[in-house]
Amino acid sequence: MNMISQIMPVECDPDSPRRHKLIGTCDVKYIIDEDPKEEKKKSTPGIKLIRRKEDCLKIATWNIRSVIKPGKLDNVILEMGRLHLDILGLSEVRWKDNGKYEKQGSVLYYSGKPSTDKDHYHGVVSITPIKIQDIELEMVDEIKYLGVTLDRTLRYRTHIKEQSAKAIRTLYQCKRAVGKNWGLKPGMIYWIYKAVILPRVLYGAVVWWHRAHIKEYQRDLTKVQRLACLMMTGAMRTTPTHAMEVMLGLKPLWIEVEKRATEQWYRMKACKEWRGSCVDKRHALIQREALSRFEMLMANNDLIKRQEIFDKKYRVHIGERDNWKVEVRHPTTICFTDGSRRSSTKLAGAGIVIPKLGETVSISLGRYASVFQAEVCAIAHCARIIKESVKQEGAVVIYTDSQAALKALKKISVTSALVRECREELNSIGEQRRVTVAWVPGHQGVTGNERADELARIGAETEYMGPEPALPMSADVTKGVIEKVKELEAQREWEEETSCRQSKMMVKGIDHKRTRYLLKLVHRLIAQAQPNCDTEGVSI
Structure with a gap:
């Protein structure tokens, strides 16, 4: 930071022994504190912050030397919030024209040369926090909205890790009722995973689906599905996760995220509730991806926004x-x-x-x-x-x-x-x-x-x-088509898998009939270990 100064509503005498000199060149060089012995610790090298009363207005100026580059203004607003400034004046922002702009909870008033200024040599900005009914909106790094944790960079790292951790904790609670040869039937565990765990992990997938391709997040999601597969099969810890997924008819979880996001997009698009733009940016990419594969489904679909019709003459x-x-x-x-x-x-x-x-x-x-x-x-x-x-x-x-x-x-x-x-x-x-x-x-x-x-x-x-x-096209048929497309994508992932050589020799791909048979077979093997147990089949 080049320089920051504060203006307190008290008179300042340059000859006073209670003055504190601020680093840098500024219009205000000295500032008087209520108590010269109370001085806050340095939060940034070269900057001294003075304790202020609640009824004081905290103002600072900053020779920013251009905010034309992307991300510069975000850094300024973040630093303003960290230092709890009420008003911040920027010089040499090099913006054209003048006007008002709102971003990240702050209002920016800017003024510069006309649009003919091609060199971007002039311009000043004044930033003030947004207030609603005299209540200042606090800037935070993360916030939960409708069950989805949003961070300031929209990377959804916190949301994915939190949901994965919650799912793993839930599975470990269920694991207390499952043993090698006793406890819940494999079919029941399969149902719990599909009906309870997966919806929790995939909640709001239409917003964060584009982050599921990142290896770090894929590892977090894979941990959830691996634990569920081990509980269902009772396999050894060294069993490959991908092989268990194919045998149980489960798609890799990042493909399942894409499938759920496409279904959510289809429902909102058919009901005319989709507000995402057509630009290729972040979560709005789902529209381009879906239209390229399922354009016929959107051309003529049966799903409409819920309507309440009371007129009935039959x-x-x-x-x-x-x-x-x-x-x-x-x-x-x-x-x-x-x-x-x-x-x-x-x-x-x-x-x-x-x-x-x-x-x-x-x-x-x-x-x-x-x-x-x-x-x-x-x-x-x-x-x-x-x-x-x-x-x-x-x-x-x-x-x-x-x-x-x-x-x-x-x-x-x-x-x-x-x-x-x-x-x-x-x-x-x-x-x-x-x-x-x-x-x-x-x-x-x-x-x-x-x-x-x-x-x-x-x-x-x-x-x-x-x-x-x-x-x-009905919603059920559309979801069936999306399911088939994603199963083909999962099949390609299995065929391109470079590991699991022995498993690939025996298992060629996802087969739901084989999955139902294996879940029943596992139960029969458990029943043989304990003849007194119930030996009825499991229907999935």
Whole structure:
């Protein structure tokens, strides 16, 4: 620091024996202290700080000699906070024009030559702390906001280390209930890790995911997953972490961080809550990375921001299996709908049967529609047919064997664009007719339901004619696509692994069927060691 001086609200006599000379060239060379015997220790070489009363204003000046270079102003504000200055005047900042600027809790008033000054030879700045209702905002190096610890450099080192340490402590608490041949089953440990530990570690991943590539942070994250793998398998301490991860179907934790960050970005982007800029900077890079791989998913997605819709002009009825029929009065239009997705063709379809109108419809929905979407689409299409039909009399009863679709139509909150559209179609015919959407047990010999199921299977075996996706991409399908992409990335990491030579000879990659078998196998081996233990299998 070139020079700092303080101005106290007392008169200063250059000839007074109670004066203290400040180092450097300054407009104020001497300053009077309340007690000449009380002098604070040097906090910076060459700078003497004088004790002040609470009602005094602490002012300093600094010949900074340019703050054009990146990071210079940050250092000035940090030093101002460390010395507890109220007002700091800077000379030779070499900024152009004049104005007001806010940064890191301080307000900067600057004045310089016009923008035609290409040499940046002039300019002064006055920095004052920001106050709210006469309360000065304190500058700190770290702060926790919404569960994420932010540091002044946004490196998230503290957050990652704290979350990793908390996860390890939690695992050690669980480890007290696990032994080599007793304690919690491996499947239960697997569930605890996936459902409790991982969400804690990956919280807020969309903010700090770009730091997970750093080796130091990767080591912290790997310690968590290694401890969980040792607890699940009971392996020796020398077992390679990467080999245990592949055998248990776990991706390296830094890849899991990217996956969770992409899912969080997708949810915020689909709900129009993403505020990150498109520039390639820090966490906002997730947008460029995601759009380059999943552009089709964002072109037409079903997820919307949660809406509360109270307008409902139809009734939802979910009866008992033995008493599912709805009491009707003549004339009533009874309809049956169903949705299907074939694992052989990986296609989805919907079927509609309206005996009174003589309508039998089979709809192909392509390869990206889920079973839930097929069921809701069938109900919406059935309501559209009834609305456009010539016969507009009597009540309407639409039967479906999907309770998930009925519960989605019954709820007040809506997060699916397709469900919202279906509700609108039902409300449109409910303005003039009494509409009931009811549940019918599937595969119980109900003629209309069996016919609708057959039409849905026909639609699921027919290729969709037109551009995919036929329906907006659901959140579950999108997460499935992201999961597959990250699994391929984990597979490449395993193939490029230079160590684990013996493990790679036996294990070629992640296999979830093998993972389920191994977890059951481990349990059976434990049961053999203790015959009196329960030997039932573990389902993951």
